[in-house]
Amino acid sequence: MKLYEKLAKDIESQVRRGVLRHGDRIPSVRQSSQHHKLSITTVIHAYLLLESKGVIESRPQSGYFVRLTPADAVNGAANELVTSKPIAVSAQVDVSRLVLSTLRLIGAESAAPLGSPYPDPKLFPFDKINRYAYNIGRRKTQWGVTDELPPGNPHLIRQVARRYLENGVSVDPNEIVVTVGATEAINLCLQAVAKPGDTVAVESPTFYAMLHAIERMGMRAIEVATHPREGIDIGALSRILDTRRIAACMVMPNFQNPLGFLMPDEKKRELVKLLEHHDVPAIESDVYNELYFGDAHPTPLKAYDTKGLVLHCASFSKSLTSAYRIGWAIPGRYRDQVEKFKFLNTLTTPSIPQLAIAEYLENDGYEHHLRRVRKVYAQQANLMAATVMRFFPEGTRTSHPMGGYVLWVELPPDVDSMKLYQLALQQGITVGPGYMFSTTNSYRNFIRLNYSYTWSPEIEKALITVGKLVSACMR
Amino acid sequence: MKLYEKLAKDIESQVRRGVLRHGDRIPSVRQSSQHHKLSITTVIHAYLLLESKGVIESRPQSGYFVRLTPADAVNGAANELVTSKPIAVSAQVDVSRLVLSTLRLIGAESAAPLGSPYPDPKLFPFDKINRYAYNIGRRKTQWGVTDELPPGNPHLIRQVARRYLENGVSVDPNEIVVTVGATEAINLCLQAVAKPGDTVAVESPTFYAMLHAIERMGMRAIEVATHPREGIDIGALSRILDTRRIAACMVMPNFQNPLGFLMPDEKKRELVKLLEHHDVPAIESDVYNELYFGDAHPTPLKAYDTKGLVLHCASFSKSLTSAYRIGWAIPGRYRDQVEKFKFLNTLTTPSIPQLAIAEYLENDGYEHHLRRVRKVYAQQANLMAATVMRFFPEGTRTSHPMGGYVLWVELPPDVDSMKLYQLALQQGITVGPGYMFSTTNSYRNFIRLNYSYTWSPEIEKALITVGKLVSACMR
Incomplete structure (x- = not known):
């Protein structure tokens, strides 16, 4: 040449x-x-x-x-992830021990947090929220017990409903149930629609919070083919619904963790229609909604719901603060069951965090804060993808996140992400091994990387190191 | 005469x-x-x-x-409650809707809170804890994720273990799992030892939190005869264990809600021995342990556990602050399952409340605060019992609480506590109807009264009004 x-x-x-x-x-x-x-x-x-x-x-x-x-x-480029093709068999779920032990090490403060599931707290206005909390604590000598009982603090519920309206979605405040993070919301919604032993359809790869909810209830998961830029394959899902009883379908149409795709609105509409046709409820996690890179807020699946079959879950943990673990469910026709299970599960969600967030939303610059975060994340998404492609060996492919703060990376086929995780840890770097995102070993050679942390020479250096370790794993 | x-x-x-x-x-x-x-x-x-x-x-x-x-x-006095004699049949549990709707009205701030399940927050050092929380929030810009993952914040866990030691009970800090209140602890423990459809033995009357945990999992409850001063009838429990499969036994040996009894240590020992003989785990709620009226801390059932079969649950909600909902489980041989279910259920317990309580316990006057509370509650227990006996109609009997802050009142047999609850509510007074404490209607003519609120002419007046309404219900 x-x-x-x-x-x-x-x-x-x-x-x-x-x-x-x-x-x-x-x-x-x-x-x-x-x-x-x-x-x-x-x-x-x-x-x-x-x-x-x-x-x-x-x-x-x-x-x-x-x-x-x-x-x-x-076109013809080696860089693009392909649609997953999971085997159409339902499986018991037992992923939580791996996730817990992995997250424990990922959280070690000394390590470069490429594997962290959390957003960098430095971008978040926690000082303001903390001050609200303190003043609320000083004012409230007598606790209004009813304010805390499910469905949750009415002031916060109003603010959440108002926020949806600002984003062009009209929700009934009476449908909102406040929870301990989106985790509890997802759990309660799943418990409201399915029983132990039931089979639940999920994306592939799927966010482990979905798998955890299935595992918690002793249900089974069936993974559905998922397009890396458009989300769950509706044809594949349709074939599964035609041939077996599915109790629920759990999806993240907006900026799925780990793929970061944004399901096109037309596909959202189709998905709801398909599920309505089979009378199968959809559980939607929309925790990254506020962190879009495009021009406008993505539409939640919930917006296409005509029969109350979409149980929508979200939280403030990714967009405002993860310190308080305030989430909520908007469970459609299952609202009363979700409220009951909330009461049974944790009785109440603490009131000071609810009120502190409500006062922040009402009085402070939430939208201003978000605009800044979106801009930073969009830049860092590009930076991280480019850095990975530059320093990781041939055969590496990345997702093209449209929002959120995680990048999904396919490594050459002979790389074991668990081995890579161990090697990286020895260098003080964490990555999210692909095993966490499936009931099978299909994502053995994938890792999830977090780009929420302010870009720095240390992060670039850590990525270069991981790239070298990937090469080492190929030998 | x-x-x-x-x-x-x-x-x-x-x-x-x-x-x-x-x-x-x-x-x-x-x-x-x-x-x-x-x-x-x-x-x-x-x-x-x-x-x-x-x-x-x-x-x-x-x-x-x-x-x-x-x-x-x-002896021969009409004043003493008798041992309950529930029918030995297991029942589906569906009490939560009644409890939730009742608690909602009970919490209305304007009403005299005789029905409240919460302690009067005015006696609690919340200002101090709130200040700790604020300063922790200011210091922590970078959240240590691992500190929050189950089993919970290590600083708090150390302080909890130290507190047990001060009370003469040695617990392994590695066995402690921090939870969202005792509610979550009880739920996780029950989920760790039993499956949907299983039958669980409970006291009669039983605290509705126990019934809720059973209802949440779709299990069945069997109520066991319970002595008003000594707790669950070990002979009756033994006969049940001999004749059917019981997955777990849920008890509150110290200051049970609603009876307030203190199970004698000898009976605690016998209970553990009996359960060990049948290899049946005991789930113990000990949330009132710190609120004793006698000379010394009561011993938890856990102290007699030799085989890791006692799953001990407690919280700070009754003794320090109910605003934060910090509880914990010490689940014996089920520790790993409980930790896993905690992770699945709510992922983490928020860290600032855990740290704020830990710092209070370490630096501030917890024992001093408790001594004051115990004295006040003991006085108010006597005052309320005496006032009830003075102003309620003949045929009324009360419990003799040895700790905690609730009084269990048996009304004449033809009084319906739900009707009384409604009438009292119209007068701006709440009471806890007996229906909340059983799967049957056995406690139709019982109410639970809260004496944690500072004694006042208003409370006395409210009690006199309730006494008159009881009489009205008899007609």
Whole structure:
């Protein structure tokens, strides 16, 4: 291969792997010449070749720019994750011990938190909320017991309903039940619609909180094919619903953990229609809703619900503070059962955190805070994806998150993410092993990375180290 | 009946009903003469009659005093509750809707809180704890995720273990799992030892939190005869264990809600031995342990556990603050399952409340606070029992709580406590209807009263009103 062909191939590979994206300016001929220690002529030859292939374009007075769109880059590109194809067999769920032991080590404060499931708290206005909490505690000498009983503090419930309205979704405040985080909301919703031994359909990969809820109730999970950019495969789900009894379908249509996809609205509508046709309730976790990278709030599945079959769960843990563990359910026609199970499960959710968040929402700059977080996360998503593609070995692919703060990374097929996790831990770095996201070993060579932490040389260094360890695991 | 006989009978009745107790001085002859508008001679006659019957005694230079001991007063007295005799049939549990709707109205701030299940927060050092929480929130910008994951914050766990040691009970800190109140602890423990459809033995009457845990899991309850001063009838329990499969036995040996009894240590030992013989786990709620009226801390059932079969549950909600809902389980050999179910159920317990309580326990006057509370509650227990016996109609009997802050009142047999509850509510007064404490209607004519609130003319007036309403219900 000639020198100019090699340079052209390198640049094209960077484009196809997402390091350079549509509209990015590429280095000038002079810069490239200096950087690669090649003659000006060689670089010009390379650029002409790339231009002829449609990879880049020259703009008069401006220089060279990437022309390939993400969709072009995808075509035939090795960089894109493919739709999962799980085996259509229901399985017992027993993933929690692995998740707990993994999260325990992930949380060790000294380690680079690439495996953390939590957002970086430094971006969050906890000082303000803490002050609200303190003042509420001073004012309230007599606890209003009723304010705490399910469905929860009325002031907070009003603020939550108002927030949905601001985002263009009308919800009935009387349908809202406050919970201890989205975890409890998901548990109560599942308990309201299904019994031990029942089978529940989930995405593949699926967020382990869904698997935990299934495990807690002694139910079975069946994983459904899932598109990395569009979510659960409705055709695949339809075939499963046609052939067996499914008690519920658990999904994260907006910025799924770990894939980060945004299910198109049309598909949301179809999904609800399909489930309504089979009279199967949908449990939706929408905890990342506020953390979108696009122009507008994503629509929850709940917005397409016409029969009260969508049980919507969310929380403030990802968008405002994870210190208080305040979540809620909007359980449609199962509202009364969910309220009852909340009462049975934890009696009440503590009132000071509920009130502190309510007062913050009412008086402070929630939207302003979110705008800042969204911008930072969107930048860091690109940075992390590009860094991974640059420093991880050939055969690595990443998700293209549209919101949230996690990146799903497929490693070359012979890499065991559990072994990688152990090796990384020895270097003071954590990653989320793919085993946590399935009842099977299908995601043995996948890891989840957290990009919520402020980008720093340490994080870049940690990623480079992980990339080297991945290579080491391939031998 | 002659005047002196009538006076003697009135005084004896007051003694037998516990209004006047052993060692109490009774009014002097002159005071009684003025008060009852009777001649001195008549009063002297009455007192001589009572002396001859052994009800009172005269002490030189001092006056007349009640001689009858509580045990004497009991003999043949109409005042004493009798051992419950529930039918030995297991039942589905469906009590939570009634409890929730009742508690909702009970919590209305305007109403006299005789039905409240909560302690009066005014006696509690919440200002101090709130200040700890605020300072912790200011210090912690980076959340130590591991500190929150089950089993819970290590600092709090150490303080809880230390507190047991101070009370003469040695517990392994590694066995402690922090929970969202004792409610979650009881739920997780029950889930760890029994399956849906199993039968669980409970006291009769039983605290509704126990019934809720059984209802949540779709289990069945069998109520066991319970002595009003000594707790669950071990003979009755033994007969049940001999004849059917019981998955667990749920008890409150110390200051049971609603009876307030203190199970003698010898019976605790026997109970554990019996359960060990049948290999049946015991779930113990010990939330009132710190609120004893006697000379020393009661011993938890857990202290007699030799095989890890006692799952001990407690919280700070009754003794320090109910605002935070911090509880814990010490689940013996089921520790790992309980930890797992905690992780599945609510993921983590919020860390600031855990740390705030830990810092209070370490640095502040918990024992000093408790000494004050115990003294106040003991006085108010006597005051409320005496007031009930004075103003409620004949046929009323009360428990003799040895700790805690609730009084269990048996009303004449034709009084429906639900009807009484409704009538009282119309007068701005709440009571706890007996229906909440059983799977059957056995406690139809019982109510639970809360004496934690600072004694006041309003409370006395509310009790007098309830007494009149009881009479009205008899017609």
